[in-house]
Amino acid sequence: MPKLWTETVEGHRHAVRTAVLDAVAALVAETGFSGVSMTRVAGYAGVTRATLYKYFPDVESLLAAWHERQVREHLAGLEGIGRETAGTGRQLQAVLEAYALMIYDRPGHDTSTPVLHQGSHIDHAHQHLEAFIADLIRADAQEKAADLAMDPTDLARYCIKALSSAGSLSSRGAVSSLVAVTVRGLHT
Amino acid sequence: MPKLWTETVEGHRHAVRTAVLDAVAALVAETGFSGVSMTRVAGYAGVTRATLYKYFPDVESLLAAWHERQVREHLAGLEGIGRETAGTGRQLQAVLEAYALMIYDRPGHDTSTPVLHQGSHIDHAHQHLEAFIADLIRADAQEKAADLAMDPTDLARYCIKALSSAGSLSSRGAVSSLVAVTVRGLHT
Numbered sequence: 001m002p003k004l005w006t007e008t009v010e011g012h013r014h015a016v017r018t019a020v021l022d023a024v025a026a027l028v029a030e031t032g033f034s035g036v037s038m039t040r041v042a043g044y045a046g047v048t049r050a051t052l053y054k055y056f057p058d059v060e061s062l063l064a065a066w067h068e069r070q071v072r073e074h075l076a077g078l079e080g081i082g083r084e085t086a087g088t089g090r091q092l093q094a095v096l097e098a099y100a101l102m103i104y105d106r107p108g109h110d111t112s113t114p115v116l117h118q119g120s121h122i123d124h125a126h127q128h129l130e131a132f133i134a135d136l137i138r139a140d141a142q143e144k145a146a147d148l149a150m151d152p153t154d155l156a157r158y159c160i161k162a163l164s165s166a167g168s169l170s171s172r173g174a175v176s177s178l179v180a181v182t183v184r185g186l187h188t
Numbered sequence: 189m190p191k192l193w194t195e196t197v198e199g200h201r202h203a204v205r206t207a208v209l210d211a212v213a214a215l216v217a218e219t220g221f222s223g224v225s226m227t228r229v230a231g232y233a234g235v236t237r238a239t240l241y242k243y244f245p246d247v248e249s250l251l252a253a254w255h256e257r258q259v260r261e262h263l264a265g266l267e268g269i270g271r272e273t274a275g276t277g278r279q280l281q282a283v284l285e286a287y288a289l290m291i292y293d294r295p296g297h298d299t300s301t302p303v304l305h306q307g308s309h310i311d312h313a314h315q316h317l318e319a320f321i322a323d324l325i326r327a328d329a330q331e332k333a334a335d336l337a338m339d340p341t342d343l344a345r346y347c348i349k350a351l352s353s354a355g356s357l358s359s360r361g362a363v364s365s366l367v368a369v370t371v372r373g374l375h376t
Contacts, residue, residue, distance in 0.1 A: 149365055149368065149369045149372075150362060150365045150366065150369060151358070151362070154353070154356075154357055154358065154362060154366070155369070157353040157356050158350055158353045158366060158369060158370070160353075161349045161350055161351075161352050161353040162346055162349055162350035162353075162370070163349075164349050165342070165345040165346045165348075165349040165350075168342075168345050169342055170339065170342065174338060174339070174342060177337055177338045178338065178342070178346060180337065180373070181337045181338060181343070181346060181373035181374065182346070182350070182373060183373070184337075184372050184373035185368070185369035185370060185371070185372030185373045186369065
């Protein structure tokens with residue numbers, strides 16, 4: 001198979017996948033998880049049901065692929081914020097605030113369907129997030145010449161869990177207060 | 189039906205239920221959730237399988253009943269600690285430390301089977317716990333003449349989530365550090 005042909009096929013596959021996952025994202029935002037069906041996704045993405053079934057066997061695999069893409073994008077977004085704010089003394093706060101806002105803004109807050117929180121891609125992303133935040137906690141303590149209250153990995157896990165309560169906050173404005181409450185305890 | 193007879197029947201039912209749930213607790217502790225079967229529970233509790241099935245139709249309902257009892261006992265335990273330490277200036281810390289230790293010590297830490305975290309009895313217990321901790325946070329701030337950083341209910345949810353990271357701590361000794369990290373942020 002000539003290289004150009006492969007690239008065209010690959011490019012086409014990627015375009016279909018992107019359109020399908022964009023359709024899932026739009027449907028989740030509009031109607032919640034229960035509004036996602038194979039027929040609706042196909043219609044929204046402008047592909048036939050037969051084509052859609054070639055890419056994804058069922059709604060569960062669609063939601064898992066959409067969730068995986070979303071988690072990857074979120075991680076990349078947080079890393080971007082980390083790079084932009086490095087050395088400002090506000091890096092940790094900025095990244096944690098962005099993370100807490102993602103949780104506050106996500107559809108269904110912290111009540112998303114359990115199926116989405118399984119799977120090795122999420123475990124992997126979670127470990128990646130933990131390591132990333134542990135690094136920021138270390139760098140922040142060094143910058144401020146402060147002593148950490150615990151092992152940085154334990155502190156990263158504490159931060160992630162503590163900020164998951166952003167999902168039940170009564171207002172978006174309370175998110176930065178939650179971040180302040182969370183980071184205040186990191187140093188002794 | 190004479191009153192005495194009812195009481196005897198009720199008493200007998202209660203004794204069987206207690207023996208069965210004690211058997212579930214022992215099996216969970218020994219072998220984890222996967223080791224709980226109707227046959228093993230009946231054997232452990234000293235009742236026939238026929239009797240067991242009169243009380244619980246399946247393993248799921250057994251685990252749910254055991255979990256409900258455990259949650260209720262834990263809540264009662266925390267409230268007891270709250271009463272014992274009232275007015276000592278350490279009430280909030282003592283209750284949160286007991287809560288975090290429960291999470292650290294529970295079998296499977298924070299990886300218990302998802303089925304156990306559903307059901308209205310857990311929602312109810314969770315709300316009860318939130319309200320109880322929010323009250324302690326209010327009382328603590330008053331005792332220390334300190335200003336709370338956020339709404340007490342939001343702070344209670346933050347504490348509960350933050351302390352759920354106790355399940356992944358590397359040592360039991362780190363639990364009190366985690367509690368100190370968590371409460372340090374409560375006041376402005």
